[in-house]
Amino acid sequence: MTGTAVVVAVAVTSVAPAVASDTTPGQAQVFTRGYDTANVASLTFDLDWRTGTAAEQAVSRANFETVLQVLAANGIVGAFGMTGRFAEQNPADARRVVAAGHKIINHSYSHPDFMTLTQAQRWDQLDRTEAAFRAAGVSSAGWFRAPYRSGYLDAGLNRDLAARGFYVNLDWTFDTTGYQGADWPTVSSRIDRFTVPGTIIVMHVSIPSSDPGHLQQIIDKLKGMGYAFVSPWQAVTRGPIRDKYLAAGGASSVFGAATTGDLDATAADTAVQWFQGGRIYHSPTTGTRYVRGAILTKYRAIGTVTSVLGFPISDESAGAGGGWYNHFQGGSIYWSAATGAHSVQGGIRTKWWSLGSESGFLGYPRSDETKLTGGYGSQFQGGNVYWTANTGAHEVHGGILTKYLSIGAMGSALGAPTSDEYVVTGGYRNDFQHGAIVWSSATGTATVINS
Numbered sequence: 001m002t003g004t005a006v007v008v009a010v011a012v013t014s015v016a017p018a019v020a021s022d023t024t025p026g027q028a029q030v031f032t033r034g035y036d037t038a039n040v041a042s043l044t045f046d047l048d049w050r051t052g053t054a055a056e057q058a059v060s061r062a063n064f065e066t067v068l069q070v071l072a073a074n075g076i077v078g079a080f081g082m083t084g085r086f087a088e089q090n091p092a093d094a095r096r097v098v099a100a101g102h103k104i105i106n107h108s109y110s111h112p113d114f115m116t117l118t119q120a121q122r123w124d125q126l127d128r129t130e131a132a133f134r135a136a137g138v139s140s141a142g143w144f145r146a147p148y149r150s151g152y153l154d155a156g157l158n159r160d161l162a163a164r165g166f167y168v169n170l171d172w173t174f175d176t177t178g179y180q181g182a183d184w185p186t187v188s189s190r191i192d193r194f195t196v197p198g199t200i201i202v203m204h205v206s207i208p209s210s211d212p213g214h215l216q217q218i219i220d221k222l223k224g225m226g227y228a229f230v231s232p233w234q235a236v237t238r239g240p241i242r243d244k245y246l247a248a249g250g251a252s253s254v255f256g257a258a259t260t261g262d263l264d265a266t267a268a269d270t271a272v273q274w275f276q277g278g279r280i281y282h283s284p285t286t287g288t289r290y291v292r293g294a295i296l297t298k299y300r301a302i303g304t305v306t307s308v309l310g311f312p313i314s315d316e317s318a319g320a321g322g323g324w325y326n327h328f329q330g331g332s333i334y335w336s337a338a339t340g341a342h343s344v345q346g347g348i349r350t351k352w353w354s355l356g357s358e359s360g361f362l363g364y365p366r367s368d369e370t371k372l373t374g375g376y377g378s379q380f381q382g383g384n385v386y387w388t389a390n391t392g393a394h395e396v397h398g399g400i401l402t403k404y405l406s407i408g409a410m411g412s413a414l415g416a417p418t419s420d421e422y423v424v425t426g427g428y429r430n431d432f433q434h435g436a437i438v439w440s441s442a443t444g445t446a447t448v449i450n451s
């Protein structure tokens with residue numbers, strides 16, 4: 001392991017602005033510092049593999065062990081910009097980094113200058129690294145760091161990253177210059193000059209870096225300046241979404257790592273953030289709620305916050321029989337293993353709820369609400385619910401539903417139902433706009449009565 005050279009630059013302390021709308025970002029969001037305005041810092045380390053003498057490799061190995069030990073002793077979670085070739089040749093070490101709770105960042109496969117590469121070559125570097133990570137059993141979760149810091153703010157590079165699913169470009173506020181073998185007075189001076197709230201510091205592990213030997217001093221100095229340490233996951237989250245994320249367990253929860261920065265959902269006072277295991281939404285009127293799994297897949301297909309459903313007003317909650325649901329401003333999405341995820345809204349949802357929702361005889365929805373002749377309908381495990389402006393919502397099930405469907409349902413001469421099924425002498429009946437269907441208990445048949 002040898003040092004990864006970088007270009008030393010004056011610290012940039014701005015964060016890329018939030019991206020508008022809950023749609024796939026067109027560019028990776030660049031973080032030269034975290035969102036925090038408090039005195040906190042994040043520690044990051046670049047880690048690459050290059051050939052060297054046995055003695056050089058032994059020093060780099062000792063440096064690696066020192067970094068992990070010092071971070072563990074201080075209870076600090078950091079991030080490692082790891083190349084694919086390092087993970088490929090040292091898969092156990094890649095796993096150790098993750099097992100210790102640290103974040104891995106895709107730092108390219110072979111550490112080239114990305115500004116000298118074509119789009120196809122950039123993607124090849126990203127893909128080869130992810131393949132090496134997968135083989136080692138780790139993941140970058142779509143985080144990238146530019147080798148040599150070259151082009152980190154370039155719009156074309158960040159578009160190429162986003163097109164490959166990399167939406168977080170974790171840069172840094174300042175480099176200690178330990179990769180040059182900087183002495184402690186030099187490193188200490190840079191900390192004094194460049195540390196700001198939300199600072200992201202980059203250090204290097206491999207020979208000839210002096211950072212491992214100075215790491216405890218760096219930590220102690222920052223503490224003496226009144227700084228605390230936040231994980232990289234915290235650095236790219238903020239406000240109510242961060243609170244929700246951390247309350248759920250942060251990176252160790254079902255959410256995993258953030259895969260985007262903070263995005264404007266529909267307006268400047270709303271927000272959404274994407275995670276490996278779901279999305280967290282916030283608006284002033286609905287609070288902070290999460291959606292994940294198959295329910296999120298359905299929500300995305302419908303159009304998320306700009307659809308008829310609007311923002312979520314509940315977290316995912318357990319339904320009957322092992323199912324799940326989320327409520328939204330304009331409806332609900334229910335999921336079960338037998339039916340998949342489907343939306344229910346308006347008068348149909350109100351009727352379904354009045355009949356016991358998924359715990360009632362209708363069970364879970366097995367279709368989204370569908371536009372029909374003169375109104376709408378939803379299919380459920382135990383029957384259908386139909387709605388029109390003139391008739392309201394009514395359920396039809398069993399043999400009566402079978403007959404109704406066979407003659408064309410709402411498109412038939414009967415029109416829409418005007419009643420739920422009810423008991424009559426010898427059987428059951430549903431009334432419709434232009435007649436009725438009666439089911440006989442004696443014969444097990446349904447008869448259409450036209451008005």
